[in-house]
Amino acid sequence: MIIPFWILLTPLYNREDPALFGMPFFYWFQFVGIAIGVACTTLVYLGTRNKPATAPPSEPADVDDLDGGNAR
Template sequence: MSETTPRGPRGGGERTGLRFSAWNLLLIVPLLMLVTPWFNKTDPTLLGMPFFYWIQFVWVFVGVVCVAIVFHMTRDEPVTRGADELGVDDLDERDAR
């Protein structure tokens, strides 16, 4: 079998890596909950819970919303760039031995 296109380190003709979308920047927002000195206080309380504890619950919901938005906005983007370069012979399982 002869090959007409050079293949990269992963076997594909084109190097595919991580995709970047501007929507992915929204995933930084939930990481703000890790900066605890910003909200390390007791007042205001909510239903008897100090601020530090109830704001952690709020950040969980903010994180879920951010991930859901990024998922829905980027799910229709193609996974690879360019056409698939595998031929019928490359997909044949009998020749894999």
Template sequence: MASPIARPGDGGADARRAVPLAPRRSDRSPWNWLLAVPIVLPLLVPLYNREDPTLFGWPFFYWFQLSLVALGVLTTSLVYRAGRRGSAATHPSPAPGPHPRDEHDGGR
């Protein structure tokens, strides 16, 4: 797995680069694990492949899977909000300046 942070070792490609680097950032967050729930739960078919309990005449199989849609919305919204708080804390400035490792100027 590549680290989201530029490693010193990949400097070889730097010379070819005509685009300034983006600031170092990480898209890793413990909150991301929450997204495993709406990925894994819908795949555990034996868990919900049954008739009872029914709801408004719907077998469990159907209403449970539709409620997974709501669960998906809930988890992605939570992770989205948590991510916004996180990035606001580490990047107070909306437009960070050029990267310190940005060795080339102009690039043309």
């Protein structure tokens, strides 16, 4: 998921040339960045949607076990 963060490097695309269909590089590069971000998010979702969530290593403590004021 770190790949979409390359769009935050503004000096990388803060220019007008090369233009694509009359659109300056600054704008169409951002559109490409959005498409890459969506593709990365989709790949991560598809890769992890069938994996079960991990259970905690042990059952959570009972409230009576947490109460330190009662001597048994």
